[in-house]
Amino acid sequence: MRKSIATVSLSGSLSEKLTAAAAAGFDGVEIFENDLIASALSPEEVRTRAADLGLAIDLYQPFRDAEAVPEAVLVRNLRRAERKFAVMERLGADTLLVCSSVSPDALDDDALAAESLHRLAARAAEHGVRLAYEALAWGRHVRTYDHAWRIVEAADHPALGVCLDSFHILSRGSDPRGIEDIPGEKIFFLQLADAPRIAMDVLQWSRHYRCFPGQGDFDVTGLVAHTVRAGYAGPLSLEVFNDVFRQGDAARTAVDAMRSLLTLEEAAGIGTPPVPVVPPTGFAFAELVTADTEQPRALLRALGFTRTGRHATKPVDLWQQGAARVLLSSAGGDRRDGATLAALGLETPDQSAAVRRAEALLAPVVPRRRAAGDAPLDAVAAPDGTELFFCRTDAAPGAVDWTHDFPAVPGNTEDGEGGGAAGITRIDHVALPQPWHQFDEASLFYRGVLGLVPDESLDLADPFGLLRSRAVSTADGSLRIALNVAPGPGEREARPQHIAFATDDIVAAARLLHGRGAGLLAIPGNYYDDLAARYELPPERLAELAAWGILYDRDAYGEFHHCYTATVGRVFFEIVQRTGGYRGYGAQNAAVRLAAQHAADGGRPVR
Numbered sequence: 001m002r003k004s005i006a007t008v009s010l011s012g013s014l015s016e017k018l019t020a021a022a023a024a025g026f027d028g029v030e031i032f033e034n035d036l037i038a039s040a041l042s043p044e045e046v047r048t049r050a051a052d053l054g055l056a057i058d059l060y061q062p063f064r065d066a067e068a069v070p071e072a073v074l075v076r077n078l079r080r081a082e083r084k085f086a087v088m089e090r091l092g093a094d095t096l097l098v099c100s101s102v103s104p105d106a107l108d109d110d111a112l113a114a115e116s117l118h119r120l121a122a123r124a125a126e127h128g129v130r131l132a133y134e135a136l137a138w139g140r141h142v143r144t145y146d147h148a149w150r151i152v153e154a155a156d157h158p159a160l161g162v163c164l165d166s167f168h169i170l171s172r173g174s175d176p177r178g179i180e181d182i183p184g185e186k187i188f189f190l191q192l193a194d195a196p197r198i199a200m201d202v203l204q205w206s207r208h209y210r211c212f213p214g215q216g217d218f219d220v221t222g223l224v225a226h227t228v229r230a231g232y233a234g235p236l237s238l239e240v241f242n243d244v245f246r247q248g249d250a251a252r253t254a255v256d257a258m259r260s261l262l263t264l265e266e267a268a269g270i271g272t273p274p275v276p277v278v279p280p281t282g283f284a285f286a287e288l289v290t291a292d293t294e295q296p297r298a299l300l301r302a303l304g305f306t307r308t309g310r311h312a313t314k315p316v317d318l319w320q321q322g323a324a325r326v327l328l329s330s331a332g333g334d335r336r337d338g339a340t341l342a343a344l345g346l347e348t349p350d351q352s353a354a355v356r357r358a359e360a361l362l363a364p365v366v367p368r369r370r371a372a373g374d375a376p377l378d379a380v381a382a383p384d385g386t387e388l389f390f391c392r393t394d395a396a397p398g399a400v401d402w403t404h405d406f407p408a409v410p411g412n413t414e415d416g417e418g419g420g421a422a423g424i425t426r427i428d429h430v431a432l433p434q435p436w437h438q439f440d441e442a443s444l445f446y447r448g449v450l451g452l453v454p455d456e457s458l459d460l461a462d463p464f465g466l467l468r469s470r471a472v473s474t475a476d477g478s479l480r481i482a483l484n485v486a487p488g489p490g491e492r493e494a495r496p497q498h499i500a501f502a503t504d505d506i507v508a509a510a511r512l513l514h515g516r517g518a519g520l521l522a523i524p525g526n527y528y529d530d531l532a533a534r535y536e537l538p539p540e541r542l543a544e545l546a547a548w549g550i551l552y553d554r555d556a557y558g559e560f561h562h563c564y565t566a567t568v569g570r571v572f573f574e575i576v577q578r579t580g581g582y583r584g585y586g587a588q589n590a591a592v593r594l595a596a597q598h599a600a601d602g603g604r605p606v607r
């Protein structure tokens with residue numbers, strides 16, 4: 001379907017908004033009146049600019065407080081509308097959004113509302129304009145879409161239809177199935193926005209917390225499916241009032257917006273089907289970049305990793321234990337930051353389809369730096385800059401095993417002498433702190449591009465504020481990424497990332513690490529007193545957990561044990577043991593872990 005975006009959803013001047021919308025591939029825009037009023041461009045110039053960019057002006061909005069008023073007020077409103085119709089003719093816009101009145105002048109009289117909208121529509125028709133009547137969730141008398149439709153039906157004018165807005169409908173808990181009772185040709189416009197479920201005044205909620213479909217908690221996909229089934233054939237138009245997007249980079253927000261609509265169309269089974277998603281089946285590797293590899297090497301050795309290869313042409317080593325692989329690169333790291341988790345290898349059954357999917361969903365492809373003979377690896381950049389490589393760690397027919405680029409280093413045993421394996425089997429998950437203003441963009445990116453399923457969003461207390469966390473994973477848990485953000489000041493660079501390794505015997509792993517002098521994070525005794533109160537764990541089991549600083553959690557599916565290493569650069573490691581299909585990440589323990597890291601770090605916030 002055609003895709004539009006309201007100018008209110010993007011930052012900048014009107015011409016910057018138009019440029020961003022066009023660059024992201026939108027077909028049209030809704031022009032928000034305030035954007036036009038504040039613009040130095042005349043309506044004719046806006047019309048030309050939009051046309052040059054290939055954008056239609058699908059809607060002009062809003063026209064407020066029009067209906068169900070005493071005659072004298074209506075006469076003034078008709079005059080006011082005439083001026084707007086004239087502006088619309090100059091703009092080349094043919095649909096005006098009329099939102100339900102919030103005025104104290106408005107009467108609770110549907111017949112009067114219908115009559116006034118009929119008269120307004122008759123005037124509009126003389127200018128070739130159509131009116132789309134929208135129920136604001138906080139309208140004075142009209143707050144629901146079905147009420148708006150009853151009035152439109154009674155008004156019975158060909159130039160009058162309804163505008164459906166998913167926020168107003170879903171925020172009030174209206175049943176969207178009733179949309180199918182409206183004739184499709186009477187649905188003049190469809191505006192889409194999602195929102196997180198928060199209990200607050202609906203006007204504040206709408207004006208500050210709307211987000212793109214897929215970033216909140218509403219079933220926008222279901223609403224779109226009902227609207228399409230009703231016969232609606234107009235554009236899908238994003239109308240998102242959001243404090244963060246208002247400040248963000250318009251070009252980037254527009255791409256996020258387009259990705260949201262592409263993902264939504266796919267979920268609703270409408271539009272041109274994109275390349276089907278190729279879900280990753282696990283981590284092939286995690287790559288740490290650092291100017292000085294000494295500290296991470298020591299830690300990897302203590303964790304039982306062995307250096308098994310070195311890249312043929314680049315200063316990158318492959319460290320391995322079981323199916324857990326870490327690349328340690330000394331190319332390009334910043335000495336001040338220490339080690340940084342810069343890239344992830346995603347085990348991908350069909351690499352070329354995965355790249356095509358990523359491109360179709362507007363993921364930026366990372367320019368390749370490949371020497372002759374290297375495995376053909378393609379990477380895209382996640383919103384936080386983490387590079388995601390689509391690769392295969394086997395020699396299946398037609399595929400190239402990326403580990404072939406890391407031949408064994410002959411005669412070099414130095415790095416193998418860490419003391420031997422510690423029972424680590426694979427990478428369980430990675431945790432990537434996100435810049436606060438890109439958090440929703442990131443979860444939608446992983447959902448759309450990789451088909452990962454987002455968990456619910458959690459707020460976790462830490463000693464310096466709240467940490468928001470949301471995991472995305474494959475349905476079978478073979479690949480898990482925990483996204484988190486500490487609101488407020490603090491750059492991404494200041495907060496650590498981590499890699500969690502899986503083991504089948506965490507106590508053995510912790511004992512080995514300890515024996516090798518790699519300290520584990522000390523957990524306060526109070527935590528174990530609380531654990532004893534919450535769960536009936538045998539005392540000797542509790543004592544063992546306390547001795548090694550192992551944290552414990554449980555869900556309906558199983559148990560979780562986990563412990564942490566020291567932080568090197570921006571990165572620390574976690575060792576985890578899942579039993580019986582536990583699904584989480586130990587979020588329950590995050591506050592204790594963050595406080596312990598804070599204490600271990602000499603009082604510096606470690607977010």
Ligand SMILES: O=C(O)c1ccc(O)c(O)c1
Pocket residue numbers: 061062097099134136165191206207239
């Ligand atoms: O917040 C508002 O006033 C407003 C205006 C126009 C809309 O289409 C809308 O959904 C909300």
Ligand SMILES: [Mg+2]
Pocket residue numbers: 134165191239
């Ligand atoms: Mg709206």
